[in-house]
Amino acid sequence: MAQTTPAGDLAPAYQPQEVESHWYDWWESKGYFTPTIDPQRKPFVIIMPPPNVTGELHMGHALFVAVEDLLIRWRRMQGYPTLWLPGADHAGIAGQWVVERELLKEGLTRHDLGREKFLERVWDWMNRYRGRIREQLRILGASCDWTRFRFTMDPGPSRAVRTAFKRLYDKGLIYRGERLINWCPRCMTALSDLEVEHEETDGQLYYLRYPLEDGSGALVVATTRPETMLGDTGVAVHPDDPRYHDVIGKTAVLPILGRRLRIVADAAVDPEFGTGAVKVTPAHDFTDFEIGQRHGLPAVNILNEDGTLNAEAGPFAGLTIAEARQHVVARLEQEGALVKVEPHRYSLGHCQRCGAVVEPLISKQWFVKMAPLAGPAIEVAKNGTVRFIPERFVNVYLHWLENVRDWCISRQLWWGHRIPVWYCSDCGQVSVTDQETLERCQHCGSTQIEQDPDVLDTWFSSGLWPFSTLGWPDDTEDLRYFYPSSVMETGYDILFFWVARMIFLGLEFMGTPPFHTVYLHGTVRDERGERMSKTKGNVIDPTEITAQYGSDALRFTLLTMAGPGSDMKLSVQRVEASRNFGNKIWNATRFVLRALNNAPLEVDADGNPTPPAHEAASLADRWMLSRLQRTIETITDQLERYQFHEAGHHLHEFIWSEFCDWYIEASKVALNQGGASAQAARQTLAVVLERTLRLLHPFMPFLTEELWQRLPHAGESIMVAPWPTPDAQWIDDEAEGEFGFLIDVIRAIRNARAEAGVEPARWIQAMIYPGSHGHAFKTAEPVLRFLARLADDGIQYLDALPENPEHVITLVVDDAVVYLPLRGMVDLAAERARLDREIAEVQAEIERARQLLANDQFVQRAPAHVVERQRAKLADAEERLALLLSQRAALQEK
Incomplete structure (x- = not known):
């Protein structure tokens, strides 16, 4: 079938802003983002990691959009019913914190408004910013199904949270207890271990003298936080430390407060730290808490929730921690109990959200028993049911789950999923429900009930995300067809926060893991390899980058910078290079369109251009068509192996070098010859460019749609065009x-x-x-x-x-x-003269270097690297002289 191709009307240069401005709305209007449920075909599903509705998207978001959209567009072209389900997270602590900061500008606190009015302000803020998040995802080309958009606080996911809580509670896997937890004195809430960021800090190590009660001597203990000695209830030594065999079981006396401290032996003590004897503060240190539990030592809490000291701190009550440290050290020195102070570097925990120093604190909280849930989650990783890319992260995942502590899920916030527990003031019983409200006590029927004021850890609702978004706990059509999903793509930094929790909760409630593959991307850093932060001023804003260079350029850069699990260094220059790559493709398409202008072109029954007849194809045509088939094979294989960076680099090389620099240039000869040779070249140009644009579409969707629409093609959008498959008859080893x-x-x-x-x-x-x-x-x-x-x-x-x-x-x-x-x-005479001048200059350089190296004083007194540099220069000059003499000999007059 012959078809005439009109002249292209492409602009002289690629302008990404103009190209990208209209395609997204057209794709969405065509319904391409929404899959059709077909029981005869297996779907490909990604549940989007929901961005926090607390501000602008950053480069980490741009990276996950690029990776996930590549997977979705590729699988869609392969014919899978594809669902990419978008959403947004309420971001418990961060969400409340950002609104409280806004209130401070008005001179208000949340307590001034009260819980109900404060939550109205939070919802107003969320509704305003939720639209902004969606708009930024659209700019990046995210082809997700907006008809299924979910917010973690929507009625459906909220009901799923209550149902999950009740089912775990009924099985005895959720309990309330008084335990040591991480406490943020600024956010005024409990934190999980994962919400604490540890930073190496330059501090001091204080050596304190604790006298023995029997007057036989004293023990010297070392601590980085002397103010916590006010909560000491014991002293511990290692049972095998010979220095302390005689004092185990004795009693020491706490300076300042005079509290009696039992001396115990415990293997948790590091004999190499300090003096090998450590103070035990069970209420303010996790290791000490466990030592206290093993030896029956009481826990004395000296902290208020705002980080000030309470009455248990005696004369220091009401002071901040920093103030208390100064006063305690001064008092210890005054009493002769301060032995010495020396510099010490140690790890200090900070709140992930606000940066405040985290304080271990005894508190009554809600916990999830992790051991019964961790077991099945460990098994699916070990037996390969869930695959990790890169594979090395499976060991990181297993190590965490095999050593996991019970999960503290209650947070002392107002914004979030409120704990579905009611306390009865009449009978004292606890009622747990999966309903939004409860009117009467489930035990005695009293109306004198009050709901727990706390909310759940944000990661509790996020852990249910792969199935709560599909309608669970109801048995919906979406849940039956789209669960489990195919790939969970996210950053390696939330492997524990989110991935592990989705797996063990998916196994608990659905009986199967929520996905079969976990793909972990790295962190986008600045060009020097440093983490981006507003404080450093090195943040690269994806919105600004896309406005200048286009979304396709940013996407292609992010996708080709590093392999899975590897951090990447991003510079604006790299994005500019990707924009230039887009311009190369643009100009190649302009050339092809001019070559095809008004010439009849052979197409198949669907309208796709076809290769030339074998007998008409030139060596260059055969080479190009064979290289296309190899490229299709390679790109498909690399995508199957999640080697997106390799696929991108291979495509770049194929398009820029093989197609543009070699075949297009070679085709000009055939086009100028006319006749059958020109027709074969036109067919080859059309076939290779059309198929190549399809290969490139998941990487650069806007540009490829714009150019593909100008070429002969089948179908109405490249988005739903078939993924290319290699044609064996055009694989030609001889031509290659x-x-x-x-x-x-x-x-x-x-x-x-x-x-x-x-x-x-x-x-x-x-x-x-x-x-x-x-x-x-x-x-x-x-x-x-x-x-x-x-x-x-x-x-x-x-x-x-x-x-x-x-x-x-x-x-x-x-x-x-x-x-x-x-x-x-x-000009041979001129070339001989030029070579003679260069030879003379190099010979002089060699002579200077030899004289310098022959000088014993220089060789013996100059720094070794200076001498070595002169030797290297001499060797280079001698090598250059040999080359010049060879070139001069070739021009010798006979």
Whole structure:
């Protein structure tokens, strides 16, 4: 079937802002983002990691959009019903914190408003910013199903949270207890271990003297936090430490407060730390809490929730921790109990959200028993049911789950999913429900009930995300068809926060893991490898980048920068290079459209351009079509293996070098010849570009749609065009070998011309001994002449190698030899003079270096690296002299 292709009306240069401005709305209007449920076909599903509704998207969001959209667009083109379900997270602590900061500008606190009015302000803020998040995702080209958008506080997910809580509670997996937890005195809430960021800190180690009660001596203990000694209830030593065998079981006396401290032996003590004897503060240190539990030591809490000291701190009550440290140290010094202070570097925990120093604190909280849930989650990782990419992270995941503590899920906040527990003031019983409200006590029927004021950890609702978004706990059509999902793509930094919790909760409530593959991307850093932060001023805003260079350029850059699990260094220059790559494709398409203009083109029954007939295809055509098939195979394989960066680099090389720099240039010869050769070139250009745009579409969706629409094609959008499959009849080893050989010959000639200083526009002569490549030279001679700038009558084929060719540059490629006569290429007399000048300069440089290295004083007194540098310069100069002398000898007058 023949089709006439009109002239393209592409602008002279690629303008990403104009190209990207209209396609998204058109795609959405066509319904391409919403899958059709087809029981006969297995879907491909990604549940989007929901961005926090607390501000603008950052580069981490841009990265996950690029990766997930690549997967979704690729699988959609492969014919899968694809669901990419978008959402947003209420961001418990961060959500409340950002609104409280807004209130402070008005001179208000949440307590001034009360819980109900404060939550109205939070909802207002969330509703305003939720739209902004969605708009930014659209700008990045995220082809997700907006008809299924979910917010963690929507009625459906909220009901799922209550149901999950009740079911876990009924099984005895949720309990309330008084335990040591991480406490943020600024956010005024409990934190899980994962919400505490540990930073190495330069501090001091204080050595304190604790006298023995029997007057037989004293123990010296070391601590980084002397103020916590006010909560000490014991002293511990290692049971195998011979220094302390005689004091185990005795009693020490706490300075200042005079509290009696039992001396115990515990294997948790590090004999190498400090003096090997440690103070035990069960209410304010996790290791100490466990030591206290093992030995029956009481826990004395000295802290208020705002971080000030309470009455248990005696004379220091009401002071902040920093103030208390100063006063306690001064008092210890006054009493002679401070032995010494020395510099010490140690790890200090900070709140992930606000940065405040986290305080371990005894508190009554709600916990999830982790051991019964961790077991099945460990098993699916070990048996390969859930696969991790990169594989090394499976060990990190297993280590955490095998050593996991019970999960503190209550938070002392107002914003979030309120704990579905009611306390009865009449009978004292607890009622747990999956309903939003409860009118009466489930035990005695009293109406004197009050709901627990706390909310749940944000990660509790996020852990249910793969199935709560699909309608669970109801048995919905979406849940039956789309669960489990296919891939969970997220950052390695939330492997524990989120991935592990989704897996064990999915196993608990659905009986199967929520996904079969976990793909973990790295962190986007600045060009020096530092984390981006507003404080450092090194943040690269994706909104600003896309406005300047386009979303496609940013996406392609992020996708090709690093492999899975690896951090990446991002610079604006790299994004600009990707924009330039887009411009290269744009100009290649302009060339192809001009070549196809008004010429009849063979297309198949669907409208796709077809390759030329084999007998009409030139060596260059066959090479290009074979390279296309290999590229389709390679890209598909790399995507299957989640090697997106390799696939992107391979596509870049194929498009920029093989198609644009070699085939398009070679096709100009055939197009100028006209006739069957020109028609074969046009067919090849159309086929290769159309298929290549399809390969590139998941990486650069906007640009590829714009260009694909100008070419002969089947279907109404590249988004739903079939993913290319290799055509075995066009895989041609011979053509790849022979044309690849000619490329090497042309490169060698071009390099020789450049080194000899031949003007680019100058046509030169060549004598060629073809070796075993005679057919390639003969069939592709016009291409060779055009691309190597060899004159029309300038090629002389040799039947044998000459013995002593004079005044030529000799190039050996495989078993072929190319001689480029210098006469006609350069002015021989001028070239000899130039080489003589260079030789003299290098000889003088060599002489200076030799004299310097012959000077014993220089060699013995100069720094070693200076002497070594002179030796290296001498070696380089001698090597350069040998090359120059060889070139001069080739020009020797006979």
